[in-house]
Amino acid sequence: MTTDSPNATPRAQPKQGSVVISVDAMGGDRGPAAVVAGMALSAVKNPEIRFIVHGDHDQLHALIQRKRELAGRCDIRHADGVVTMEDKPSQIVRKGNGTSMWSAIESVKQGEAEVAVSCGNTGALMALSMLRLRKLPGVNRPAIACLWPSRNPGGFNVMLDVGADIRADAPDLLQYALMGASYARNGLDIENPRIGLLNVGTEEHKGRAELKQAHELLTASAEAGNFRYVGFVEGGDLPSDRVDVIVTDGFTGNIALKTGEGTAKLVGDFLKDAFAKSIMSKFAALLAMTSLRRLQKRIDPRRVNGGIFLGLNGTVVKSHGSADATGVSAAIKLAFQLTKSGFQDRLAARVAQGAAALPKAEDSGEAAS
Amino acid sequence: MTTDSPNATPRAQPKQGSVVISVDAMGGDRGPAAVVAGMALSAVKNPEIRFIVHGDHDQLHALIQRKRELAGRCDIRHADGVVTMEDKPSQIVRKGNGTSMWSAIESVKQGEAEVAVSCGNTGALMALSMLRLRKLPGVNRPAIACLWPSRNPGGFNVMLDVGADIRADAPDLLQYALMGASYARNGLDIENPRIGLLNVGTEEHKGRAELKQAHELLTASAEAGNFRYVGFVEGGDLPSDRVDVIVTDGFTGNIALKTGEGTAKLVGDFLKDAFAKSIMSKFAALLAMTSLRRLQKRIDPRRVNGGIFLGLNGTVVKSHGSADATGVSAAIKLAFQLTKSGFQDRLAARVAQGAAALPKAEDSGEAAS
Structure with missing residues (x-):
């Protein structure tokens, strides 16, 4: 299933006092506006949160600029592709490189963030998480x-x-x-x-x-x-x-x-x-x-809101596809709590x-x- | 699983214009009083219903006598034993002869009633129904x-x-x-x-x-x-x-x-x-x-209320173990409807x-x- 090299990438430590969450902003039923609104809700409540946001740069830049609470706390990573709810996991595993979902998981793999959050297609998210993060030793x-x-x-x-x-x-x-x-x-x-x-x-x-x-x-x-x-x-x-x-x-x-x-x-x-x-x-x-x-x-x-993928080298939180700002914020809160607790x-x-x-x-x- | 002779017993037709329902009055969590009260509720609503009631004769006789709507509409069959919720189906199949549940199913087998109703142990009721009524030809x-x-x-x-x-x-x-x-x-x-x-x-x-x-x-x-x-x-x-x-x-x-x-x-x-x-x-x-x-x-x-056992030579309605008079009456109503529709x-x-x-x-x- 995996095409990846077996060498684990050493983790970069996040900035002291901050918790970095990698967010796939595309692929949910309500689009990136709901995701960015959810991020803004969480940002107000938890001053330590910083985001790496994955998706269409121009669209995300415009949405984030409108939210004052997100100023200086988001790093946007452009990705052309979006995994849709109809995509089959097997297709995404072969051709998903370049999607916002792939990119969001990659940030966890590279140690830039400890946890990823996505509202996208569950099957594809699990398949990509397995492929890129790999199973924890001892997990079947x-x-x-x-x-x-x-x-x-x-x-x-x-x-x-x-x-x-x-x-x-x-x-x-x-x-x-x-x-x-x-x-x-x-x-x-x-x-x-x-x-x-x-x-x-x-x-x-x-x-x-x-x-x-x-x-x-x-x-x-x-x-x-x-x-x-x-x-x-x-x-x-x-x-x-x-x-x-x-x-x-x-x-x-x-x-x-x-x-x-x-x-x-x-x-x-x-x-x-x-x-x-x-x-x-x-x-x-x-x-x-x-x-x-x-x-x-x-x-x-x-x-x-927030199903958690357990048993991988990194934590992935799956939010409901239909999540609105409140739902996305609940998923981010869960990701934040888990990161804080080690x-x-x-x-x-x-x-x-x-x-x-x-x-x-x-x-x-x-x-x- | 069955110790029964393969010869099907010819069905006696119930009295014209009446629907006969075989009721196991024991074995529910609330005892025979709730069952008899449910029968009385159904008797008022459906004048065609008649009952064959199985359980302790003296106890049932006393309960039925107190319900005017049941006068002349119940045939009591004494049974000493009661199947409890703790009994294992395999034990009941071997030793359940003499229980009210066994007797209630026997009335369907003998063609005295077309359908049996019980609030008792589901596993035992299914095992006895399989044993005594046998599977319909073609049902696995x-x-x-x-x-x-x-x-x-x-x-x-x-x-x-x-x-x-x-x-x-x-x-x-x-x-x-x-x-x-x-x-x-x-x-x-x-x-x-x-x-x-x-x-x-x-x-x-x-x-x-x-x-x-x-x-x-x-x-x-x-x-x-x-x-x-x-x-x-x-x-x-x-x-x-x-x-x-x-x-x-x-x-x-x-x-x-x-x-x-x-x-x-x-x-x-x-x-x-x-x-x-x-x-x-x-x-x-x-x-x-x-x-x-x-x-x-x-x-x-x-x-x-009322799970139905399908695929046997006869219909069995399983009422919730905790059913009260309303619940029992709902199960009897279902049994009545199904019988009427052939x-x-x-x-x-x-x-x-x-x-x-x-x-x-x-x-x-x-x-x-």
Whole structure:
């Protein structure tokens, strides 16, 4: 899959006191204006942020000039090409050189930025990230992790993989657990995260063969991995306070993620319909405005915006294709937090440690199954 | 799996003008009182319904006597045993003779009732149904279908399989499509249902190998099967008006179902929190009471209560374990509708026709993939 030389490029350290984020400004459904507006929102909140912005120079220059809060904080890198939502990942891997997405990832590869943010085509972004950043030593399948509104004190659970790969074997699921735990510790400040394995029932005899095997692996690895393993969880547990990190294969995770989003949107639409029904209910909606806004904020997908690619030499944050300024800003905030916490190095250390422990854990898994 | 003689028992016709439903009154989380209360609700609405009720005779007799609307309409069959939620299906298959669940299915097998309803353990109910009713000729894997609140004119989509079997090959997915289409025609009055195949993307190159093969099979079989095939659909399409019947394997379907239920419940709880926040919002909630009740009715899982087991010699309706009288009554209503429409015979004919067409369709699928 990769045409790259195996020699790792030494990382340039970013300027002291500043966090550099590489942003692909093209390829989202709302175009570069929404992305630049999101950058401006983040710039106000976090004075340490600087951006390397990739895309059409003239267009970006004009947009950035209009935002005073971005003055002197953006480095524009011109790229002619744009990866569209229709492009196939395999095409982009062969011919994507020259696109803003490729360029944004290249900045991470060259060590100019520690993290890249893009609203573009997920499949292409993953394929390019794999090609240019390469997998972390010890990682077999990288994963995409997302946040899920929940009843946890922090308000969110983590789920992975939500679509990097449609397959996952038991050792892959163990790696997802280690990566998800590291993300929960550094991105969500959960010291000793609770990990659950998504299945069709909580009894030990349920589910597919690889899940039974992963169940043994996770049980054996919890202590060394610094997480608590709570066993199998079901779809209904995704927003629960039983678990902090939900581990599953990318096929199931993607279906669950989109089902959850679709259901929340359906209920929201039904709620709007209900309030629009009569004069009385319209008046009630007016009175309840503050409460309804509070609700909307809790389940607003824009505020949990940002799937993270885990398991590569560098962090990539995938924002929703339809993200507006608020959504882009949420994705940038996540990228900023993770960089500040030194997430990338910690994750790499954790995965290396897990890979070293794996053969032993795998043996015990097979013996027990 | 079956210890049964292969000779089909000839069906006794139910009394003219009446629809007989076999009800397992035990094994639900709320006990027989909730089940009998649900029967009473249904009895008022549908004067043609009669019941054969299975469980502890004395307990049931006392409960039924208290409901005037059930007078003269129930036939009690004593059964000592109860299948609990903790019982493993394999144990029940070996030792379940004498339980109310076994007895309820036996009434369908003997032709005394055309459909059975139970709130009990899903795995055990499926195992017993397979054992006693046996699979319809031409069916490889029976499936559980559920209703899903949606933006469709009728308000519901159908999804299957939601948990009968954790595996499904391409020909199984085709059978699910045929069975789901038959259910949509007879249970939801949709003449020419739109079928979609659940996947992680709508592009033809996406997803697992069996999905690509099923895509070819469904494309080739749509005309003969009297359905419209709309191609791949995603998790976000489950409540959409793009599709009437969503076909998937039982692992993915079960995760999606429970994720959707869990998300709707989360949003509902958040809504309650939001309205309880201030005096103003409490007053608003009071004003909006009618609208909120309307919303609750639209997404109330009790009103879409009833997973249907398809692909057996007889129909079995699985009600939620936690169903109250409203939930049980919804499950009975579904059982009643399907019986009235002659669903079982139509489904059998459709599956037989599909099985006959399958080798041809499969060839074309393999040639194209």
